[in-house]
Amino acid sequence: MKLRIEYTMTAPVSHIGETASTGSYFQTIKTKAGRLPIITANSVRGILRDNGAKCLLDAIGAKVGKEAFNVLFSGGNLNGTMKNDVAKAKAVREHFPLVSLLGGGLGDMIMAGKIAVGNLYPVCNETQEMLGIDYPDISWKNLIDEIEFTRADDGKDDQLAGYMDNPEEEKKAKASTQMRYSVQYMAQGTKFIQSLYIFPNATELEIGALFAAFAEWFKIPRLGGMASKGFGFFDAVTDFGISVKDGRVTVDDKAAELIEKYRNFVAVEGSEYLYLLGGKNGKK
Amino acid sequence: MAKSKCTPLKVTAHMLDGRFSSADGVIMLDSILYHAWFIKHAPHVLEGRYRPEDIGFVGLPLKQLEGNRWAASKGVYEQTDSVIEHYNKRPDFFAGDKLDYLGMDKGLISDSVGLYRAYRNPMLIRTVKDGIITFFAVGHKDEVLELLNLMVGMGKKVSMGYGVVTKWEVEDIDADYTTWHPKYGLMRPIEVEKSDKQYDAPIMQYGVKPPYWKPKNLRLCYVPI
Numbered sequence: 001m002k003l004r005i006e007y008t009m010t011a012p013v014s015h016i017g018e019t020a021s022t023g024s025y026f027q028t029i030k031t032k033a034g035r036l037p038i039i040t041a042n043s044v045r046g047i048l049r050d051n052g053a054k055c056l057l058d059a060i061g062a063k064v065g066k067e068a069f070n071v072l073f074s075g076g077n078l079n080g081t082m083k084n085d086v087a088k089a090k091a092v093r094e095h096f097p098l099v100s101l102l103g104g105g106l107g108d109m110i111m112a113g114k115i116a117v118g119n120l121y122p123v124c125n126e127t128q129e130m131l132g133i134d135y136p137d138i139s140w141k142n143l144i145d146e147i148e149f150t151r152a153d154d155g156k157d158d159q160l161a162g163y164m165d166n167p168e169e170e171k172k173a174k175a176s177t178q179m180r181y182s183v184q185y186m187a188q189g190t191k192f193i194q195s196l197y198i199f200p201n202a203t204e205l206e207i208g209a210l211f212a213a214f215a216e217w218f219k220i221p222r223l224g225g226m227a228s229k230g231f232g233f234f235d236a237v238t239d240f241g242i243s244v245k246d247g248r249v250t251v252d253d254k255a256a257e258l259i260e261k262y263r264n265f266v267a268v269e270g271s272e273y274l275y276l277l278g279g280k281n282g283k284k
Numbered sequence: 285m286a287k288s289k290c291t292p293l294k295v296t297a298h299m300l301d302g303r304f305s306s307a308d309g310v311i312m313l314d315s316i317l318y319h320a321w322f323i324k325h326a327p328h329v330l331e332g333r334y335r336p337e338d339i340g341f342v343g344l345p346l347k348q349l350e351g352n353r354w355a356a357s358k359g360v361y362e363q364t365d366s367v368i369e370h371y372n373k374r375p376d377f378f379a380g381d382k383l384d385y386l387g388m389d390k391g392l393i394s395d396s397v398g399l400y401r402a403y404r405n406p407m408l409i410r411t412v413k414d415g416i417i418t419f420f421a422v423g424h425k426d427e428v429l430e431l432l433n434l435m436v437g438m439g440k441k442v443s444m445g446y447g448v449v450t451k452w453e454v455e456d457i458d459a460d461y462t463t464w465h466p467k468y469g470l471m472r473p474i475e476v477e478k479s480d481k482q483y484d485a486p487i488m489q490y491g492v493k494p495p496y497w498k499p500k501n502l503r504l505c506y507v508p509i
């Protein structure tokens with residue numbers, strides 16, 4: 001099953017690929033259509049994982065240890081000899097549709113996921129053929145620019161310095177907190193298109209877990225960095241019935257039904273099986 | 285009904301952005317079909333629910349060669365770029381919107397050493413001209429296409445959007461190019477010991493059949509790198 005999302009940035013978006021001196025530059029890659037700025041699939045996977053984990057833990061009202069936290073929010077890792085533990089694989093897939101869908105490292109085994117997440121490609125002249133779209137003729141080069149930020153050293157402000165107990169000492173301080181730096185961003189109004197591919201063996205509950213993660217994410221719809229400075233906010237339209245506009249999330253009946261099934265499942269399961277994600281090799 | 289005869293085929297992968305992740309650049313058609321076979325016939329194996337009693341015959345719709353190998357070639361393409369790209373993983377226990385889910389009241393968690401160390405993993409990413417990779421095979425056209433249509437992509441890290449294929453095409457051709465092609469040369473790893481010809485290709489340990497990464501399948505081969 002292929003899913004498609006169209007994001008429209010309601011604020012400029014920053015997604016850093018490289019830094020040079022005081023400049024941070026947007027992530028770009030070379031494609032068959034030439035060099036393009038993108039927002040990576042890896043960052044969206046991280047966002048979906050975080051929001052899916054929140055949905056799960058909110059629904060059961062549980063806190064977890066650092067091992068299970070790492071599996072749920074970061075995908076876990078491997079820390080010993082690998083084992084093909086069929087019973088554990090079955091149990092984790094049965095009780096944690098989110099982990100089964102996104103995959104992860106469960107200490108002693110790798111669990112393959114059932115979803116491929118694509119990069120976000122900007123809608124522009126260069127990507128029209130790749131994305132199969134017909135949009136106004138604009139190059140991504142006209143959608144990208146740099147912004148400069150400053151950070152003042154308020155200790156050197158005579159009026160504010162009066163609040164310090166030793167302003168003279170501060171003036172001699174070797175480390176400066178004063179900064180001027182630049183960040184490359186893509187403009188407000190830029191559209192991005194992303195495709196997700198759900199593998200044929202994904203279950204209804206796993207798709208429900210994904211949709212629940214999207215609905216949770218869209219409550220605070222942001223991409224990339226510097227949300228604290230007003231970057232990265234977006235509206236989104238999807239072909240699976242979940243959208244967000246001006247911060248209001250709408251979910252159609254079909255998607256809502258899948259989310260509801262997933263939430264009911266999680267509520268019945270409770271925290272009984274969280275031990276599978278952590279502790280001593282996932283044993284009780 | 286008798287099964288139709290295997291015929292020479294040309295397989296074309298049309299990629300979304302023309303980029304895929306591969307260290308040596310060799311992408312084998314039989315390994316793609318092998319993965320697709322498991323998606324269709326034994327998805328529980330891909331989900332880690334494999335049991336020893338599941339061992340059986342993997343029947344790809346390709347002409348079978350000696351040693352349970354298959355008549356399928358590597359992918360040929362014109363590479364326009366290759367770069368090292370990284371993906372990052374940084375466990376963030378202390379984010380404002382996550383900390384409340386952590387059931388610890390004290391203790392230290394480091395993301396610079398140990399179990400939860402953040403990492404930045406390099407990968408070699410290749411860009412292909414026009415996003416087209418061509419393979420050759422001898423097999424059953426419709427069944428090959430049916431399996432290929434189950435495959436979202438090829439190469440490593442498809443889960444992160446690398447190697448995504450938007451369309452597979454399979455067409456009949458006149459000749460079998462699964463071992464040698466007049467333009468592209470050697471088309472698949474050939475075991476040195478069993479070859480009566482010498483090829484102008486690097487000799488190294490390499491897989492002779494899928495899964496190509498599996499040590500059991502490694503032999504000293506002429507490798508079409």
